[in-house]
Amino acid sequence: MKFNVIYIEEKIKDYPNTKEILARINYKKIIYCENYNQVFNPKNQNFRIQKAEPSIILAKKEQNFLLNAPEKFTIGYSKNFYFSHMLNCVYDCKYCFLQGMFNSAHYVIFVNYLDFFNAIKSQVSRSKKTICFFSGYDCDSLALEKITNFLSFFLIKFQKIKNGILEVRTKSTKIDIFKQIKPMNNIVIAFSLNPKHIVKKFEDKTPSLTQRIKAIVELQKLGWNIGLRFDPLIIDNSNNFIIYDFFKFIFDKIETRRIHSVTLGKFRMPKQFFEKFSSLRPNEYFFINKENEKFKNIGIYENQLRKFIDKKKIFRN
Amino acid sequence: MIHFIVATIKEARPLIDFYKLKKNNNSCEFQIFQNNNISLTVSKIGKVSSALSVSHTFFELGKKKNQIWINFGLAGIKNMDIGKLFLVNKIIDFDSSKLFFPHIISNFKLDHKSCVTYSKPNEELNNLLSDMESSGFFESSSKFSSKELIHSLKIISDNESNKIDFNNDEQIYKLIEKELKNIDQFKNEVVKIWEEYYEENQKLEKIIKSLTEKLKPTFYQKHELSKLIKLYYSKYQKFDHNILDYSKDAKYNIKLILEKISL
Numbered sequence: 194m195k196f197n198v199i200y201i202e203e204k205i206k207d208y209p210n211t212k213e214i215l216a217r218i219n220y221k222k223i224i225y226c227e228n229y230n231q232v233f234n235p236k237n238q239n240f241r242i243q244k245a246e247p248s249i250i251l252a253k254k255e256q257n258f259l260l261n262a263p264e265k266f267t268i269g270y271s272k273n274f275y276f277s278h279m280l281n282c283v284y285d286c287k288y289c290f291l292q293g294m295f296n297s298a299h300y301v302i303f304v305n306y307l308d309f310f311n312a313i314k315s316q317v318s319r320s321k322k323t324i325c326f327f328s329g330y331d332c333d334s335l336a337l338e339k340i341t342n343f344l345s346f347f348l349i350k351f352q353k354i355k356n357g358i359l360e361v362r363t364k365s366t367k368i369d370i371f372k373q374i375k376p377m378n379n380i381v382i383a384f385s386l387n388p389k390h391i392v393k394k395f396e397d398k399t400p401s402l403t404q405r406i407k408a409i410v411e412l413q414k415l416g417w418n419i420g421l422r423f424d425p426l427i428i429d430n431s432n433n434f435i436i437y438d439f440f441k442f443i444f445d446k447i448e449t450r451r452i453h454s455v456t457l458g459k460f461r462m463p464k465q466f467f468e469k470f471s472s473l474r475p476n477e478y479f480f481i482n483k484e485n486e487k488f489k490n491i492g493i494y495e496n497q498l499r500k501f502i503d504k505k506k507i508f509r510n
Numbered sequence: 511m512i513h514f515i516v517a518t519i520k521e522a523r524p525l526i527d528f529y530k531l532k533k534n535n536n537s538c539e540f541q542i543f544q545n546n547n548i549s550l551t552v553s554k555i556g557k558v559s560s561a562l563s564v565s566h567t568f569f570e571l572g573k574k575k576n577q578i579w580i581n582f583g584l585a586g587i588k589n590m591d592i593g594k595l596f597l598v599n600k601i602i603d604f605d606s607s608k609l610f611f612p613h614i615i616s617n618f619k620l621d622h623k624s625c626v627t628y629s630k631p632n633e634e635l636n637n638l639l640s641d642m643e644s645s646g647f648f649e650s651s652s653k654f655s656s657k658e659l660i661h662s663l664k665i666i667s668d669n670e671s672n673k674i675d676f677n678n679d680e681q682i683y684k685l686i687e688k689e690l691k692n693i694d695q696f697k698n699e700v701v702k703i704w705e706e707y708y709e710e711n712q713k714l715e716k717i718i719k720s721l722t723e724k725l726k727p728t729f730y731q732k733h734e735l736s737k738l739i740k741l742y743y744s745k746y747q748k749f750d751h752n753i754l755d756y757s758k759d760a761k762y763n764i765k766l767i768l769e770k771i772s773l
């Protein structure tokens with residue numbers, strides 16, 4: 194991956210991790226800023242133009258390392274947090290809520306990984322219950338690993354967290370990092386999946402469904418816990434039969450016993466982001482609005498899922 | 511439209527000649543020169559004047575949002591050759607310490623540098639470009655356009671050992687003339703971005719405006735109407751007014767468009 198410009202917050206230019214990340218990037222020019230918001234937040238930016246050639250912004254996350262996950266957002270644990278060491282994503286899903294949320298398409302990488310880990314450590318030390326931490330809410334956790342090395346740092350540390358579960362949510366098939374370390378019980382590698390034609394139509398630049406399943410099979414063989422995320426499950430005029438076939442296609446290939454959890458949810462985007470999303474992508478706005486209405490009967494899909502996997506492992510978000 | 515904002519007539523003259531711009535006699539406060547696609551406003555020196563000239567140009571030339579804005583002028587720097595052209599990649603307002611970051615892409619083949627905007631001439635040159643306009647220009651044009659369409663271009667006029675004679679019009683003309691091709695190429699790259707992301711939008715805005723005037727939709731209906739027209743347009747690559755019935759209200763016509771795009 195080549196980048197024309199890398200923005201770096203002045204205060205972190207000498208951090209070892211900044212230097213390490215820079216060493217892994219092919220770039221032309223560094224431009225320093227005081228705070229990443231100066232580049233990332235101005236309102237008069239066009240997400241679509243920037244998406245054609247995003248820059249990287251290296252920054253320091255100062256606060257709010259962990260955020261409470263919405264109440265319904267669970268994979269079986271009562272306490273849930275999410276966090277993101279990155280903002281934005283290398284993929285370009287047409288339904289992605291990030292384009293409604295952010296003014297800029299540049300990739301922000303928060304280089305102070307240890308601060309995220311310390312926040313987790315402090316959270317679990319105050320709890321007797323198992324806490325679940327979702328990584329990759331504002332990004333794809335794995336897709337830019339070659340540059341960030343976030344997981345190589347984080348997974349080893351997370352081994353010590355006894356009452357914590359880490360979900361690594363991804364569409365990426367760059368699973369090298371998981372081949373390099375021993376499988377850990379408290380990690381769930383969660384793959385977002387949609388029917389083949391939806392991936393083709395809506396999930397630009399992502400690996401195909403077949404590639405993702407291949408990665409799942411490989412990871413399962415190595416002994417990793419896998420999560421399946423039909424969330425959002427995007428449906429178009431395919432009928433229930435096609436969704437059934439889609440589930441069958443997946444469950445025929447993977448080992449159901451080693452599935453940690455399955456989530457099922459419809460497309461949702463906070464109202465305040467929808468307005469921007471609708472002007473950036475008018476076609477998808479109407480499509481998704483219309484299809485979403487059909488999705489009142491999500492129960493049908495849950496019933497279909499139950500034919501393949503224990504209902505206790507299914508969570509509706 | 512492409513709007514050039516240039517501090518002095520001496521710096522503007524080569525561009526006026528190159529683009530064959532004619533004086534707009536309606537504009538009193540600032541001199542504006544223009545042809546069909548390009549305008550050039552002589553802002554006078556200083557960031558406040560530069561900011562004002564942007565606003566003036568915007569209101570004078572049809573209040574069109576998301577147009578291309580290019581600030582062009584001479585600048586000093588300690589260690590670069592006189593005559594070299596730079597694209598500004600970061601603007602630092604010396605007085606307020608505010609920072610601005612234009613969007614730089616790889617298709618822009620020009621070398622780029624940061625620029626400090628001073629409110630008085632800066633005699634002590636350093637390794638950054640020194641000018642007196644960029645911050646005012648950028649802040650003001652940000653109100654009217656997307657960041658990706660706003661840029662500053664600077665030609666080096668003085669360095670630690672030399673400076674041009676600012677009273678010598680011919681010397682200034684020749685200095686700028688040499689870079690006109692590069693300036694034009696850069697402008698064309700920004701135009702490509704505009705064409706890809708905004709040209710169609712501009713056509714659509716016109717259609718939406720004319721429909722709103724005729725159908726008098728409510729606030730919500732206007733929103734729906736504008737989305738539907740965009741959708742219709744992307745499906746058929748044009749908008750056919752005959753599909754509508756202007757004797758009926760907005761609600762009825764929204765239904766008609768929905769039928770046409772089969773939603």
Ligand code: SF4
Nearest residue numbers: 282284285286289332
């Ligand atoms: S993979 Fe997720 S974060 Fe990335 S573009 Fe798609 S929906 Fe957005």
